[in-house]
Amino acid sequence: MEIKQLKYFVEVAKREHLSEAALELDIAQSAISRQITQLEKELHTILFRREGRNIYLTDDGKQLFSEATKIIDQLDKTVRLFHNQSESNHFTLRIGYVESYVSQVLTSLIQAFENESRSIIEPMLMEEDEILNALMTDQIDIGLTELTQNIKQSKDIYVKALFEENFHIYVPKDDPITMATNPPLKQFSNKYLYELYSLPVNIKQLLTQFIKTPIHTITHPHLAQYLLNKERGYIITPSYHLLERRPQTWTAISLEHTELKRTICSIVRQDNQKNDIQLLQSMIEQLLSRNATYH
Structure with missing residues (x-):
């Protein structure tokens, strides 16, 4: 049984007329007759009673009409679903x-x-x-x-390369390292460091080549400010993360001159249409x- 056969059958059943169904489907009447005959053979039943030029549904034909209508409706719903999803996906x-x-x-x-x-x-x-x-x-x-x-x-x-992301370290205001000009990473080797939010994996791996002490993670600026106030360590973070300005308490040292940087880019498949x-x-x-x- 094919969907095409069911569609032909339903159109004929609606009209109880072969030639009208053929006009609606825009196919030859003989093609419809052939498909319905094959359907009857497959189902081992008679679907239409023929009286001269008129045809009428048999009891089995009425039962098939009910079921075939459900099948075709569900098929149409499924096709519309995927068409709508495809269109929605194209605009997402x-x-x-x-x-x-x-x-x-x-x-x-x-x-x-x-x-x-x-x-x-x-x-x-x-x-x-x-x-x-x-x-x-x-x-x-x-x-x-x-x-x-x-x-x-x-x-x-x-x-497309977009921008270079750099990092900086917040240190207590009176720490001697604030006097250094462009300090290399090795100058922080014995300092106690906290990362404010997790650093990118490759950045942290690079940093641990210079820093001997464990680098702990904190996730809130207020905690970072408390640790700086108590001179409990340094805070390292990307340059776009800014702590509240308190020049009398701490200062930020840029690491732009060091190896600690990465390039952010945009990527898109060339066949994306x-x-x-x-x-x-x-x-x-x-x-x-x-x-x-x-x-």
């Missing part, structure tokens, strides 16, 4: 991003984009090592992540691109 752009300065401007990006587009953005915070695979397996449309060798070597994606993908790329570049030295 998924951004996978790592924790970085991107988080600070993501709301502005989404608002600006959705004011100019019918599409919507679904943001997804992801781990660094998840984003490239998610892009290549169509789980996301654009990735905002660190520029790595794997990304540089990929031939199937468009890559989604609606407004180019508009989103353009707005990301306008909002996030900064002059910097990229590595």
Whole structure:
């Protein structure tokens, strides 16, 4: 039994007339007759009673009409469901991003984009090592992540370096290290460090090459301020995380001159044909691109 046969049968049953059904379906009357005959043979029954030029449903025909109508209605609903999902998916752009300065401007990006587009953005915070695979397996449309060798070597994606992310260390105001000009990381080797929020994995790995003491994680600025007030250690954090200014209590030392930095880029598959993908790329570049030295 084929869906085509059921559709032909239903059209004939509605009209109880072969030629009218043929006109509606835009096919030859003989083709309809042939398909209904095959259906009757398969079901081992007679579906229509023929009286001259007129045809009428038999009892078995009425039963099949009831069931076939349900099947075709469900089929139509299923087709509409997937069509709607496909259209909805075409107007949904998924951004996978790592924790970085991107988080600070993501709301502005989404608002600006959705004011100019019918599409919507679904943001997804992801781990660094998840984003490239998610892009290549169509789980996301654009990735905002660190520029790595794997990304540089990929031939199937468009890559745009956006900005260089740097770090700084908050230290007590009277600490002797505040007198140093551009102190190298090794000068912090015996200092007690706290990371305010988790540092990127590769940044922490690089830092531990210079720092001999354990680096502990804290997740609230108030705790960082308390530790600085009590001179209990230094606080290291990305430059976009700012503590309340208290020049009489602590100061921030930039680490921009050190190896502690990473480049954030946008990546998108070159075969992505989604609606407004180019508009989103353009707005990301306008909002996030900064002059910097990229590595």
